[in-house]
Amino acid sequence: MGIKKLESDFYLRTNVLQITSELIGKFLVTNIDGQLTSGMIIEAEAYNGVIDKASHAYGGKRTKRNEIIYADGGTSYVYLCYGIHHLFNVVTNKKDTPHAILIRGVVPVDGIDAILERRMQDTVSKKTASGPGTLSVALGINTSHSGLSLDDNQIWLEDRGIVFKKKDILTSPRIGVDYAGEDAKLPYRFRLNEDIIKDFYKK
DNA sequence: ATACCGATTAACT
DNA sequence: GTTAATCGGTATA
Structure with a gap:
């Protein structure tokens, strides 16, 4: 057990689907505006680089905004x-192989007071950080954090020893990518079984 | 300079 | 289940 910050050997691997499945149960931690906040990842989507019509890097497209996806694995891409x-996305694979993982939901864990203040809520609920936009608000992440290394002390991921059974991690098509044609149907979305998520809110 | 649109959310019925 | 809100990024001229 214990807490281990994920290092570049984790992010530099080539199988983005494998990495995405492994992110379920890991912790996204931020130290922003003097507030330490974190959440356990319960949902994420893989974006498979230049061959993936849903990816910002499809066809090798490079713009000022998406340039960060081409960085080395272990970099933050926020758009x-x-x-x-x-x-908020995690860049994976080596430099110039633009793989990325969109973090779509977390369960708030550390810094609950700061999280509730940022979300302007009184109590933690499923709505607090269960979407890609809301979790960024909850953890204080914005586009100014794009390009940061996850080895930095502002945003990073931790393995706290939580492991789920394979059958409790469900796959399905990605959300909001209908424009991607055939690729919209790919099972690149990974999420934790709802029954298990409920248990984390009871605690 | 201008036009189009989205890796969403919250508030509805 | 539906839909308005909202504006930077991107392409086109």
Whole structure:
């Protein structure tokens, strides 16, 4: 057991689907604005680089915004969606192989007071950090954090020894990527069984 | 300079 | 189940 910060050997691997499944049960931790906050990852989606029509890097496209996806694994990629929502991604694989994982939901764990203040809520519920936009608000993440190394002391991931059974990690098509044609159907979304998630909110 | 649109959310019925 | 809100990024000229 114990707490182990994930290092580049974890992020530099080539199988983004494998890494995405392993992220369920890991902890996303931030130390932003003097507040230490964290959440356990319960949902994430894989974006498989230049061959994935749903990826910002499809076809090898490079723009000022998506340039970060081409960085080495272990880098934070945060971008603005619908003009309002800051979506946090983990870049994986080696430099110039633009794999990324969108973190879509966490269960709040550390710094609950700060999280509730940021979300302007009184109590923790499933709504506090269960979407890609809301978890960024909860943990204080915004586009200014894009390009940061996850080895930095502002945003990082931890393994706290929690392991779920394979059957409790469900796969399904990704959300909001209908424009990606055939690739919209790929089972690249990973999430924890709802019954197990409920137990974490009871604690 | 201008036009289009999205890896979403919250508040509805 | 439906839908309005909202604006930076991107492409096109």
